[in-house]
Amino acid sequence: MSYEYSAKYVKQISRAVEQGENAYLKNEFENVHSADISLIMEGLNAEDCKYILELLDPEVGADVISDIEDDTRNNFLSLFTAEELSKYMDKTDSDDAADILNDLPVKVREEVIANMTNQEKVLYIVDLLHYEEDCAGGLMAKELVKANINWNVSQCIDEVRRQAKEVDKVYTVYVVDDHDILLGRISMKKLLIAAEDVNVSDLYQPEIAKVHSYQDEEEVAELMQHYDLEVIPVVNVQGRLLGRITIDDVVDVITEQAEKDQQAMSGISEDVEETDSLWAMARARLPWLIVGMSGGLLGANFLGGFEDELRLVPAMAFFIPLITATGGNVGIQSSTIVVQSLASGGFHGSSFNRYLRVLMVALLNGVTLSLLVYVFNFLFTDHDLAIVVSVALFSVIMIASFMGTITPIILDKLGINPALASGPFITTCNDLIGLGVYFSVAKVLLH
């Protein structure tokens, strides 16, 4: 694919920077998409990035700065003066500019804004800086084309022409009243094929999907996905048009959310990437490892109470890994299904039915596995122990299914990411419950 670069090529670019081969570099980056240039830069050091950026057309440079990953960007932006940065921010889309400025120290941010010459952009950015990054307001761009309800098509087209340079992708023209209240939209297609003297009020589509600036970014993503939208307008509480959110930013939200869920499922507590510092990576993993370890020590403590029994029947210890592993696997399977149902927008059918189904699936798997293990143990070990292990296994499967089902629902109700329930927490709990069940069953059946 064109958007992967070999280490060899990146090294070649780096060498060209070292030797100041500007003509070669300019030629190499001509007609290359800004997203690809940013990708090459990921492999270079901050000084090289800055060197290349200054060779590029400022418009392209602004796009590159927007496209590059946060960590890399923060690294090399510190090499720029506020004046140099303001030159790029003048040409950056307001949503990206606000994100970039948000990551800078307040003093630098203020200096950059003070040095900007594009006054409309400054207003946009200052407005966007008010919003939290993970709400609709933090996701939107101010650049859009809007038309007054009292205009005609010809006036609309003039407005598109006027805004053409500012607004990169015009998906739709928003229709507002004199107070900027959003009334609806006109698609580019309709505008293109309509006669010039048709009134906007006769052409526009009312009742369109919109979001409020305070809505959570995941809500925005769900809504755009549900209605198959490529752009959505953002309004304030009065219904005034504030900006628009485009699908590319929402795709990033969806991808990030999936990554966060995966990390939650695997017990990594901060958003880390392979390129982060060693200590950051270790630290992100430690909390859940310590939870797991504490669980293990609790388990050791519990087993300590059975020292005499274990001395008498050491074979009881043999099946500890079987019991704990199966409990863990069953619990994670159950919770993942529930987490996905929660994510895809709730469930159908009543709660009672829901739990009944979980119970039945657990029953089917529990019976199958317990029988398999019983047959195996009956052939190779003591008959009494075979019964104990199978009864315990069955109970553990039932309990782990139940735990795996209710934990994500409870977490979700508490406002905690339910994906955590597929992670080390539930595994640790299931380990302990499994041990408890196993040794209780043994105590009842063996003595």
Added chain:
Amino acid sequence: MSYEYSAKYVKQISRAVEQGENAYLKNEFENVHSADISLIMEGLNAEDCKYILELLDPEVGADVISDIEDDTRNNFLSLFTAEELSKYMDKTDSDDAADILNDLPVKVREEVIANMTNQEKVLYIVDLLHYEEDCAGGLMAKELVKANINWNVSQCIDEVRRQAKEVDKVYTVYVVDDHDILLGRISMKKLLIAAEDVNVSDLYQPEIAKVHSYQDEEEVAELMQHYDLEVIPVVNVQGRLLGRITIDDVVDVITEQAEKDQQAMSGISEDVEETDSLWAMARARLPWLIVGMSGGLLGANFLGGFEDELRLVPAMAFFIPLITATGGNVGIQSSTIVVQSLASGGFHGSSFNRYLRVLMVALLNGVTLSLLVYVFNFLFTDHDLAIVVSVALFSVIMIASFMGTITPIILDKLGINPALASGPFITTCNDLIGLGVYFSVAKVLLH
């Protein structure tokens, strides 16, 4: 949110269907988005769905059929005759129509196509049925607006007008030569603000991103995400324009892939949902549970070799859950990070550096956890055993990190979903390795 419906409301609709309150139902569904009507239908039985569908405008009905989930759709489509279905297929976008027809028995599919009256649509659909569902060809729609390179703007606009009813969302006009070879595109914005007599050849943007019909859907998703595209043209090997893929379908691909990865991570082997049959749900879970169980039995067998040692020092058994759980947690954390790096398009830096970093993170965590456990054990148990447990724990962390790092890389090279490496397979392996290490260390240090 407007796209969640209460069980109460769905029941109300169902009752209205029963009592044939057509006026109420028509009124209830007026101005409701097809995506929302499909959502309500998810909660109804097949007969009710059919009843409601027939009350709707056929255009809306066609959209509802496209929007509804596969399982629900297959259920109620079987109630329709081929003639009834063909009426809807005439009005459905070609990509959705092909997907729907692909799920029907061949005989029904042929009958539906034979009954369709929209001949252009028939050609589209027959063409699309050739492609695998998970490649670019299977994702594309045939509906698009294209212009000949020799036309002028006015001719382009006429073409948009002609196609306006067929093509729901016109993102862009594709420019082709006389042999339908894709040359570039013109954005709607450019078309709108250009003079009518400007030539297409002077206006169009050459060198645009495109995909080949055989490319994998995930490649398409990566590409569209990388270049922030809302639509991408699909060409054949000669470069002929075949169709276009829109971002809404790609968002679904991304979401499905994330779900599949989550399921792979939790050991669920088929794509199942909460609404599937009990046996389907149980069966999807069994394979990996049996793998885990077999691992548990192997572990039991292994521990059987240490029966005498366990009789002598039963305390050794106490720490089995600690060792296996920590190995599992560390392994899954490591593999998740690698899986995410693989998914986001490779890594930077050399392989050697990469492994060194993994080693260092493992070392940091290994030392921290082993020390913590040592201190705890030193206070509460036997000194020798404390050393054994900590040495074993440290070794297990190092090995599990290594396994968790290389397994996804190997799976990926073999063309298997690397997310499987964060699942029960690696946990089972780590359990066994953990036990092996623990008892080997014990044998060396205690005797």
